Amino acid sequence: MAEGDAPMTRPSVPEAERLIGVKHPVLSHGFVVLVDYMGNDAAIVQAARVSYGPGTKTIRDDRGLIRYLLRHRHTTPFEMVEFKFLVRLPIYVARQWIRHRTASVNETSYRYSIAPDEFDLPPLESIRKQSARNRQGREEPVAPEVAERFRTDLERVTHDAYAAYLAALEAGVARETARTILPLAYYTQWYWKIDLWNLLHFLSLRLDAHSQEEIRVYAAELAKAVQAVCPIAYEAFDDFVLGSVSLSRKERIATRSLLAGNTPEKACADAGLPLSREDGKPMTTGEGVEFLAKLEGIRKPD
Numbered sequence: 001m002a003e004g005d006a007p008m009t010r011p012s013v014p015e016a017e018r019l020i021g022v023k024h025p026v027l028s029h030g031f032v033v034l035v036d037y038m039g040n041d042a043a044i045v046q047a048a049r050v051s052y053g054p055g056t057k058t059i060r061d062d063r064g065l066i067r068y069l070l071r072h073r074h075t076t077p078f079e080m081v082e083f084k085f086l087v088r089l090p091i092y093v094a095r096q097w098i099r100h101r102t103a104s105v106n107e108t109s110y111r112y113s114i115a116p117d118e119f120d121l122p123p124l125e126s127i128r129k130q131s132a133r134n135r136q137g138r139e140e141p142v143a144p145e146v147a148e149r150f151r152t153d154l155e156r157v158t159h160d161a162y163a164a165y166l167a168a169l170e171a172g173v174a175r176e177t178a179r180t181i182l183p184l185a186y187y188t189q190w191y192w193k194i195d196l197w198n199l200l201h202f203l204s205l206r207l208d209a210h211s212q213e214e215i216r217v218y219a220a221e222l223a224k225a226v227q228a229v230c231p232i233a234y235e236a237f238d239d240f241v242l243g244s245v246s247l248s249r250k251e252r253i254a255t256r257s258l259l260a261g262n263t264p265e266k267a268c269a270d271a272g273l274p275l276s277r278e279d280g281k282p283m284t285t286g287e288g289v290e291f292l293a294k295l296e297g298i299r300k301p302d
């Protein structure tokens with residue numbers, strides 16, 4: 001039977017249906033809700049078979065086909081699946097999130113409505129020292145009194161800002177002007193619609209340890225919805241993207257040296273991957289250090 005001749009029904013995934021409309025809390029006042037979805041694993045296969053023809057069925061089963069498509073970055077069948085979420089998130093997280101340009105967004109406007117008095121107050125354990133290695137990250141805890149002080153300051157400043165916001169509105173200042181006094185810890189809310197391929201791209205960046213922990217917790221909630229709607233595609237993504245390690249040309253040379261029985265340090269030297277600076281001090285960042293970190297990641301069991 002040719003594609004299109006078979007009767008079609010709207011795909012429905014029981015695990016995903018149970019998620020629709022359910023608020024999953026994130027951070028102090030945020031949430032993620034799956035509002036709707038279109039398609040599932042079968043929609044990816046259906047789209048792929050249009051290009052490969054009905055004969056594909058005999059060559060690969062559905063799981064094998066999805067894994068093949070993802071491995072070989074045959075992207076468009078994954079675009080046939082769509083997700084719509086309602087997300088409530090602090091403005092500082094929204095600023096990172098909105099950089100992903102391949103979604104459709106409709107955001108609450110504080111030109112029209114009044115911002116509720118809800119701001120993100122990080123738990124004490126999230127207030128940690130600036131990372132020495134990663135300029136965008138944090139590392140070990142700060143002293144408890146430093147963390148307490150930061151939380152107290154954040155509460156005081158945001159309460160003062162909110163009081164000034166309300167006073168400005170009361171005095172007749174336009175909402176679009178008054179809102180500029182609110183700090184980034186305040187919450188916003190949006191509908192966010194995206195196709196599976198671009199959502200997987202978002203997840204590959206925002207589940208990664210290099211992303212800020214506050215956006216990672218949102219990404220983890222989105223990932224659960226993807227897993228429910230397309231378990232096979234998510235498994236393939238987990239295997240071939242999240243769980244994979246890529247090697248540069250120099251890293252391949254270093255790996256060859258390792259396979260010949262050399263130490264990681266010798267392998268780095270063979271490949272021209274620097275581990276120490278000109279003054280002999282060990283490097284804390286750079287290609288050599290990143291290669292050793294990749295080896296460490298491979299040694300660590302999943």
Ligand SMILES: Cc1cc2nc3c(=O)[nH]c(=O)nc-3n(C[C@H](O)[C@H](O)[C@H](O)COP(=O)(O)OP(=O)(O)OC[C@H]3O[C@@H](n4cnc5c(N)ncnc54)[C@H](O)[C@@H]3O)c2cc1C
Nearest residue numbers: 096099100101102103136198201202205206208210211212
């Ligand atoms: C850990 C981390 C740190 C970051 N730090 C910073 C920072 O310090 N400063 C900063 O400004 N940003 C920063 N970003 C944001 C980052 O540079 C990207 O803007 C963001 O991750 C969105 O990625 P994207 O463009 O691939 O995604 P999307 O916008 O979703 O695009 C998906 C893909 O579509 C294609 N695409 C979309 N639009 C275009 C276009 N106009 N032209 C060509 N191709 C396009 C690209 O292939 C792109 O990868 C950071 C991101 C991460 C994850």
